[in-house]
Amino acid sequence: MVDASSLLSAKLLSAEAVRERAHRMLALGLDDRLPHFRIAxxxxxxxxxxxxxxxxxxxxxGDVPFHSRWRHFVVAGEDRWAALAGKVSWPNAAARARAEFDLAIVSVLLDAGAGAAWRYHDAVSGARIGRSEGLALASLDMFASGAFSADANDRLRADAAKLAQLTVADLERGFQVAAENPLVGLEGRTDLLRRLGDLIAGKPDIFAQKDRARPGGLFDRLAARAQGGRIDAPAVLSEVLLQLGPIWPSRITLDGVALGDCWRHPALVTGDATSGLVPLHKLSQWLSYSLIEPLQRAGLVVDDIDGLTGLAEYRNGGLFVDGGVLVLRDAEEAMRAHAVDSTLVVEWRALTVALLDRLAEVIRQRLNQDAERLPLAKILEGGSWAAGRKLAFERRPDGSPPIKVISDGTVF
Structure with missing residues (x-):
């Protein structure tokens, strides 16, 4: 007999649950029944x-690409990854896809907020680049140097054994961290990659089907799941959550199943064991978006991209706060730092997901386009993330978000 609680936990580990509960939060907000935000x-x-x-x-x-980590590897119009990959004689499309999965997974897991002070000095352009773009470039440079590879003759890969042995000092060097250039959550990021290495090494049936144990082994898993060369984007997320979920720090569990980026909010009441739980899965969805293009380059068709949701992170969330859609009931809350699991942050993030859907509807109406021609992934890229950043820098010199969040480097 199937345990009902296991079914409940499985439902929370999905994009569908993220969207459904986010819209329930929005409905409560529109009824003025939330503790922290009013909605204009x-x-x-x-x-x-x-x-x-x-x-x-x-x-x-008007040709907008998908929102993904690959955009952050383009600096001053130069696609750094494409330039690297173009110099390699890949034996087949799958080999390149595994390398791209390696890079995307490691880079996304390193992509939680960097803090306002940190910058990465790009040796090519001479620019000092902060936040997500800087983190992306630093991770790409580490990847290109072989920092994650166990094979000196094959640098463009990540191996489980090497990831499991990473130290804080390794990331300090790669990310140019110093007293005058601090990076938020350095220990958390290091622990996350170590856990990734240990997890992958322990799942050879998933991650070592065609090669040594590596994050890129997930490509072979997804390719095997594809039906007639097609796979749905929500199925990609399901595999990411199922296979990589155990690496996340232990937070909320439901009968022994770790729920990852899932938090509590008292306003979201249900009649079962999931009452009060708000799944968001930001980094896992960011990763899923970032795996779409490698899958496509390998010849697979990815359907239902809009089955994924908008990302519950501070640029999209900041767009709605700085844009006046979300209004703090207590303006003083903007002056205080808030834990990731605080009801204020959970409320903000869930509302962000639902409002991104509403925003997409408005934009499609303005452009007379449907979701197939203008999926949410393109609106995020075009888009909402950049607009959120623009408003942040207009309102605060350091471009910090309108709400201060205490980050451990593993959420957003």
Whole structure:
């Protein structure tokens, strides 16, 4: 007999659950029944205009790519990963896909907020680059140098054995961390990669089907799941959550199943054991978006990309706060730092997911396009993330988010 609680935990480990509970949170907010935020939905039109303006400036041709880690490897118009990959004689498309999975998984897991002070000095351009873009470039440079590979003759890979042995000092060097250049959550990031290495080494049936144990082994798992060369994006997320879920720090569990980026909020009441639980799965969805292009380059078709949700992180969330859609009931809360598991942060993040869906509807109406031609992944890239960053720098010199979150480097 199947344990009902196991079914409940499985449901929470899905994009569908993220979207459903986020929209329930929004409904509560629209009824003015949330403790921390009021919602001024009339301001959404102004936010949509800003997102459209930012999108047109960045992509004047209207050809907007998917929101993914791969965009952050493009610096001053140069696609650094494409340049690296183009110099390699890959034996087949799957070999390149495994390397791209290696890079995407490691880079995304290192992508939690860096803090306002940290910068990465790019040796090529001479620029000092902060936040997500800087983290991406630092991780790419480490990957290119073989920092994650156990084979000196095959640098463009990540091996379980090498990941499991990473030290804080390794990341300090790779990310140029110093007293005057501090990186938030350095220990948490290191622990996450170590746990990734240990996990992968312990699952050779998943991660070592065609090669030594490596994150890129997940490509072979997904390729095997594809039906007729097609796979749904939510199925990609399900595999990411199922196979990589145990690496996340132990937080909330449901009958022994770790729920990952899932938190409690008292307003979200249900009639079962999931009452009060709000799944968000930000980094796992960011990773899933970032695995789409390697799958496509390997010849697979990825369907239902809009089955994934918007990302519950501080640029998208900041867009709605700075744009006036989300209004703190107590303005003094913006002056205080909040834990990731605080009801204020959980509420903010869930509302962000639901409002991104609402924003997408407005933008599609303005452009007379449907979700198939303009999926959420393109609106995020065009888009909402960049508009959130633009508003942040207009309002605060360091570009910090409007709400301060205490990060351990493993959430967002």
């Amino acid at each position: 939905l009339a301001k959404l039109d102004v936010v949509a205009e800003l997102v459209l303006a930012v999108t047109r400036e960045a992509y004047p041709s």
